[in-house]
């Protein structure tokens with residue numbers, strides 16, 4: 001298994017988190033060998049590696065699962081190098097996860113989304129999107145839209161954190177669907193890539209008392 005992080009620093013962070021998870025779980029700790037750049041399970045011949053999103057560092061991969069993080073930001077070449085490697089194993093999967101950045105159409109995530117919309121029956125691509133797309137006329141702090149767009153809300157996504165970045169403190173990104181998108185892509189040879197786009201984050205600002213049910217835009 002391979003995780004593609006945006007840079008060396010992010011790769012180090014993800015590796016340390018995974019390493020810590022192993023340390024805290026007795027069953028895992030007894031089976032997993034930890035190295036500075038990988039976790040391995042010798043008995044199964046399996047490994048877990050986190051690599052930076054640099055094409056030359058990703059050449060020659062042979063994985064069953066590759067997770068491409070920040071697919072709204074990584075270069076197209078990075079995704080292509082990873083996706084091309086799915087041909088080495090019959091059931092390899094690429095899971096692309098991301099939040100839309102500027103010029104979505106020019107990003108890995110945007111291209112996957114466009115393909116999913118144009119070819120909804122393509123078995124090589126599975127797209128899962130959490131977004132408030134279609135409700136762009138709702139106010140940016142609409143409860144309904146926040147819930148649609150943010151499945152992690154109230155879990156590992158704090159409402160006060162969202163409220164703190166409401167416009168005008170941050171720009172609205174009108175060019176993106178409001179909410180989160182999760183596409184999944186299954187290349188023709190059996191691989192699959194999934195991407196998630198977190199779009200505009202919308203929810204009632206807790207500092208602003210709700211102004212009647214109409215505020216929910218339902």
Ligand SMILES: [Zn+2]
Pocket residue numbers: 132135138139142143144145146216217218
């Ligand atoms: Zn709404």
